[in-house]
Amino acid sequence: MLPNNLVEKLSLSNIPVGLGGCKSHDISLDCCEYDITVFDDKIGSELRVVDDVLVRIHHGRIDETDLEILQKYDSMKILSDPSWKLLTFLSKIKEKQEKIRNSVAKNFLIQASFFATKAKQNIEEDFAPVWIKCSAYLICDGLVLLNSKSCSPAHMLETIRSLEKNKTNQYFANLAEILGLERATSSLLERMMKSTIGFSDMIKNNSDGEIISKKYEYLKSHSLLSDCYFYLGTLNKNIILEIKDSIHKNPELIHILKTAFDLEHDKIKLESQSALLLKIVNDLIHIQNHA
Numbered sequence: 001m002l003p004n005n006l007v008e009k010l011s012l013s014n015i016p017v018g019l020g021g022c023k024s025h026d027i028s029l030d031c032c033e034y035d036i037t038v039f040d041d042k043i044g045s046e047l048r049v050v051d052d053v054l055v056r057i058h059h060g061r062i063d064e065t066d067l068e069i070l071q072k073y074d075s076m077k078i079l080s081d082p083s084w085k086l087l088t089f090l091s092k093i094k095e096k097q098e099k100i101r102n103s104v105a106k107n108f109l110i111q112a113s114f115f116a117t118k119a120k121q122n123i124e125e126d127f128a129p130v131w132i133k134c135s136a137y138l139i140c141d142g143l144v145l146l147n148s149k150s151c152s153p154a155h156m157l158e159t160i161r162s163l164e165k166n167k168t169n170q171y172f173a174n175l176a177e178i179l180g181l182e183r184a185t186s187s188l189l190e191r192m193m194k195s196t197i198g199f200s201d202m203i204k205n206n207s208d209g210e211i212i213s214k215k216y217e218y219l220k221s222h223s224l225l226s227d228c229y230f231y232l233g234t235l236n237k238n239i240i241l242e243i244k245d246s247i248h249k250n251p252e253l254i255h256i257l258k259t260a261f262d263l264e265h266d267k268i269k270l271e272s273q274s275a276l277l278l279k280i281v282n283d284l285i286h287i288q289n290h291a
Contacts, residue, residue, distance in 0.1 A: 105142040109285055171283070189229060
């Protein structure tokens, strides 16, 4: 439950503040933190504990134009808005909600095509299986958005299970196989979790380890092993996207990613997977363009 007087306790009463993430979509689990965005034109994020509740504080801009960020604000709930600027901002987003969502979904698919092509052209390199996994997770992101759902890592696999069976969503079966969801076991997930926290600490140098371990424990204790696998994989994909242009300068990262991302090393299988991913992307973009 949202702590009483949260905005006041964080000394944010005079700044626009909104509640986002899974809490704003009413799909949260007991292990989920509260995601709030403070529109103060700063950058970064931080973790705070308020009344024994974990709160992640993001910083944003009231004149934001990045569509991927705007898409995350589509169901935001206002916690503080002294000058009504946040209400006006969110109203504009709501008016263009479908257009924004479809644009972001298409961008995810284009990125997925880029990574699948990169893997296909560099199949002998150590990072080829990393590009394969990134491509598959990005297609999942795009498909979820095309279904007008939220891309919330800990909840996405459950969201995917509940989607309508149609020609667009049929590809999830292929993606689940490429991602290796059936490989999820308690012992593997523990290794993946530790490596994921290590990877996050190395690249982001923040306190995400506390959140990762908390969600890992919850999903594992509730026998949601595939969900946990998908959650950890999505986190690694997100970090890789942040460093995709410089990751080649740090070849040693492949050692931690082998476990964190549960990488496949069969070159023949990787070639087949890259070709399938490219076909799926092309099919989905064609479907989207003719919807």
